[in-house]
Amino acid sequence: MTIASALRFTALGLLIALSGCSVLSSQPPSTTYDFGPLAAAPSQPPAPLPKLRITQTDGPIWMDGSGIYYRLQYTQAQRLQAYSTQRWVDSPQHLFNDRLRDAVAARGPLSWSGDTTIPALKVDLLAFEQVFDSPTSSRGVVRARATVYHKGLIGQKTFVAEQPAPSADGQGGVKALSTSVDAVIAAILDWTATLPLDGAQASTAPPAPQRR
Template identity: 45%
Template structure:
């Protein structure tokens, strides 16, 4: 005849607590991976004279979904009008802030003294950037690219001096969030270089 061994006091409670803890960990799912633009690219070649001695660059404007940390992509081959978020991938800073900082640093590398709107003085030209597109687009299941399109407007006071749209597309090395982040960083750097070259062609009248 066999007798069952009496259970230790509290053993059932400890087992239940452990099960709940493991269940809670499982329900949270994988931890998100965060991306940014990475280290700045090599400095742009500085010309003998900067396109503008001093420039105020306002923070970039754009749609509300670019002011969050979620990473979005589009399946052009399936439904180009639908923007889909990655489940477990995020930007560590909203794209509007990432793009603003990269544009400012690249223009400063070109020899321009960059000021913020809070430091602006009367008469200093102001650059406003509106982001029209910032997305990873999939042409097929295995082929994607980063698309960045911005509209740059140069003002002095309330006078519009010039305006131009810049658009760059960079192929992604991999068909995932990591490839998209790298492609968007490259496209952003290319747009910044185009913008700096454009500033160098402008004949800004003196006050």
């Protein structure tokens, strides 16, 4: 190979390398979100909860990742898409579970998840998406099924919350979904407080020794 040919190959390699760097540098960085701080406590305290344990929140397989999903209801209602540069810091199930545990602890004693002597609350996320009804209007939709059990089913109910997004983009969707999460959790715990949890816990307690 001549010196001229070698120089041409070297120049070509540099151009390819620079082109690759240009492509990589042109990709915008990802922005990550969580649900933000807990909302301020309401002026009217909610009903307290008896001792309760929380099992891991589950959801469909597409919620295992950290994508923020949206649906163009007005044109592609059957298609669920993820934002390319905006993500959650963790999966929606994990974020929801942490939020739920904090909310339970604020209303009563929270036991560790392996304590089978007390009732358990299990939540399955069924929907967790930003729905666009038009190019400029969207809402955060959270649908969840709550199950309370202890040596058998105590209660089960599905809850839905929808909140309008303040802007028609991923950031607006995050705010709407975060608000919807808090609304769903509050509704779940209000319902849970109406269930006979104290009786379920007492029914499995060992009998008191009789005096002779």
